[in-house]
Amino acid sequence: MPSITHSRYFGGVQVTVFSGAGISAESGVPTFRDAETGLWAQVDPYEISSSHGWRAHPERVWAWYLWRHHMMSAVAPNDAHRAVAAWEDYADVHVVTQNVDNLHERAGSNRVHHVHGSLFEFHCDRCGAGYLDEVPDMPEPVATVEPPRCGCGGLIRPNVVWFGEPLPDDAWQRSVDAVVNADLVVVVGTSSVVYPAAGLPELAVANGTPVIEVNPEPTPLSDSATVTLREKAASALPGLLQRLPVLLG
Template identity: 45%
Template sequence: MLAELLPALIAEVELATKLLASAPRVCILTGAGISAESGIPTFRDNQTGLWENYRAEDLATPEAFARDPELVWSWYQWRRQLVADKKPNPAHDALAQWQYHAQSSHQQVTLITQNVDDLHEQAGSDVIHLHGNLWGNRCSQCDTSYQNQSRRTFDSASTLSFDEELINCSRCDGYIRPDIVWFGEALPVQAWQTAEEAAANCDVFISIGTSSLVYPAAELSQLAKQNGAKIIEINPSPTPNTIVDITLAEKAGVIMPLLVEQITKL
């Protein structure tokens, strides 16, 4: 499969393989691009159906929920239906395989994601979520967790509840909301601290399916670079960035299996 790539890309893959195989600590950040390869729409994609007249940026805010909680809750139930049948792609599987292999090779592989789906978990990875979990719920008033759903606890997506009726918290009677970090909200403290620590102490930082110019990816990659790490970007449409040492301009589902196969052989 490696031979099917362009010669210049093959050279970059081989360079990345050597770098990663000898790195004691690797920090990986994944973004919307890796989930898009499993068929999950990104925020940049146009809304469809009943939601085509709304912008995602106008619905994913605390203000929107306070103004019209039923509208926002219905939108998230619709989003959950969109991803309920989606499965990990070869990139997710390769990352999970790498983490498993790292346990015996004494390599530290920290996986951080900006995505709110659970495809990394489905593949078997241990992952830190910066933007929350689409299948989680909590009270909008007192933050009490409420019946977090998970596709992994059901035999099929059809058994999940996508009821659009609002739910009240049993503790304070506030409305239940998705456990997602909305625009204007701070990232979860513990997750961000763990991400910063991993980026600051890694030997190689990998950005997958997200531009290393966009925050928080930019902040983490810059932190890694400042502390001497090499930066690898895996993205079919990479953005020019002077801090990136190796650019792999191809889908993660193509690159990651190749990288992991080579790394676990060495």
């Protein structure tokens, strides 16, 4: 394994970052529950985030995700996202994220694997073809919007993983590979309770890979992580590589 503690330049070292909602919350992205205000406060989350809800009321689900799309588009990457992108100057960096926003990409990260899909991609619910047209902006929430249709007659849906759906095969396999091949795994802003994604840091621990957890609150991963930093992502990540000799010895 290449040294990850005794060189200013980490050539040949692979760093895999596993990120969750906490890193984007610092940009002002509301969590799923936080976004359920006003018009959406009384809506059952299952009804707007499941294939059953989509089949029953696609116009309601589409309206909800257009609103989420607007909220995520209106915020900018924070110092944590930018720090991860800057690490590519020193190491081979892969990002495995549970987030459906595109803040890692907008910050400049080039290898981002979305295990729960992306709200910035869309596809047909019938034939699976990608949808490349722009979706309408929705600065104010509305109750219903008819989703566009594919040429085959199917409805265009967001490329996110809903309750009861499997994770995308390609993204999942790339994520597993990124963790298995990592020399260091940094777990940031995730509660470590949503499976199967939460099993990826556990895989790194089982493989003997150093794992640094960055989270202001304790999680089920905390006791097994090599190092736990009770800090927010935007504070901890910008200087993290420079701290490795002290953190990992």
